[in-house]
Amino acid sequence: MSRLYDPISQTVFEKEDFPEPSSLQGLCRKSIIQAVTLGDIEKVHQLPLPTSIKTKVGALSMKDFAIDVERLSPENHTKRCYPATCCLTNDDVIIKVFPKNSNFHLSDYDPSMVASFKENDHLCCVLIPTQSLAEKIDKAKESGTMLEHGLIWKTLTKVLHVFLSGQISPVRSIPSTDIRYLPNGWITINPPDNEESGMVTAMEAQVDKPVYEAPEVLGRQNPDSKAHSWNLGCLLYEMLALEPAFYDRSGVNPFSVFMDIMQGNLPAIPASASQSLTDLVNRCLVSDSANRLSLQEIEDAIIQHNSTNL
Numbered sequence: 001m002s003r004l005y006d007p008i009s010q011t012v013f014e015k016e017d018f019p020e021p022s023s024l025q026g027l028c029r030k031s032i033i034q035a036v037t038l039g040d041i042e043k044v045h046q047l048p049l050p051t052s053i054k055t056k057v058g059a060l061s062m063k064d065f066a067i068d069v070e071r072l073s074p075e076n077h078t079k080r081c082y083p084a085t086c087c088l089t090n091d092d093v094i095i096k097v098f099p100k101n102s103n104f105h106l107s108d109y110d111p112s113m114v115a116s117f118k119e120n121d122h123l124c125c126v127l128i129p130t131q132s133l134a135e136k137i138d139k140a141k142e143s144g145t146m147l148e149h150g151l152i153w154k155t156l157t158k159v160l161h162v163f164l165s166g167q168i169s170p171v172r173s174i175p176s177t178d179i180r181y182l183p184n185g186w187i188t189i190n191p192p193d194n195e196e197s198g199m200v201t202a203m204e205a206q207v208d209k210p211v212y213e214a215p216e217v218l219g220r221q222n223p224d225s226k227a228h229s230w231n232l233g234c235l236l237y238e239m240l241a242l243e244p245a246f247y248d249r250s251g252v253n254p255f256s257v258f259m260d261i262m263q264g265n266l267p268a269i270p271a272s273a274s275q276s277l278t279d280l281v282n283r284c285l286v287s288d289s290a291n292r293l294s295l296q297e298i299e300d301a302i303i304q305h306n307s308t309n310l
Helices: 024-036 038-046 051-058 074-079 133-143 149-164 226-241 255-263 275-284 295-308
Strands: 002-006 011-015 081-086 092-098 113-119 122-127 179-181 187-189
Touching: 024 038, 024 051, 038 051, 038 113, 074 081, 133 179, 133 226, 149 179, 149 187, 149 226, 149 275, 149 295, 226 275, 226 295, 275 295
Parallel strands: none
Antiparallel strands: 002 011, 081 092, 092 122, 113 122, 179 187
């Protein structure tokens, strides 16, 4: 018997590990959902079936998901966000439950959300687990592999477009933990808060904490969009070397990180990096912003790369 959790009633119940075979209708529904996939469950409504059947097939409920009590942490209960398995597709998903009368609109939520349904007036959102760039880097390091250059160029392009939108202040940076990859290949970025009160100072370069801010940001010297170019260089280096460009490698002298940034002391770029990516890193991580690539020049380099690698 498995011990499962019901997030609506907030109770634990037991279920047989090998339940009786489903009805023919249940087996057909499962086959249809597996064919269209959970991420494209809306396509059920495009099938040449009677409307009543399409409605039944596409209507999800908590009975379609199993939440193993053993996988839950106190944080899951606090955030009402639960790791689960879809019984129809065997996909690992996350169920986010919003209580009755909560002020929430689906359009406001995470792009990894693939479906939603109501259960006893509670809104339940089904999210596909995502992986951050930092997690991808850790996984590559553990397996002794490198990130594919195609993924690096794609990530660089996505972050660049976020900066080019002009919605992020030059004093704010995007770390590798805020770049996330969805199973469908999309890349999403959690935009930083633009409040200047969060600016990093020289004394805030902490042990084991990567620093992505440009010299002019740390020194509060009226940074402009070229500070984003530095941020891009840091991310690019991290994807190539599988470690941040600037952090306290000794573990005892965080102030040395500040000095390395201000003086442009860049650790060696791995020989496995392509010449074009190596050149971009070297031209982005330049302490003097006047000699650093602009966002437009980085975009031109990406366009040039794409045109020669069709």
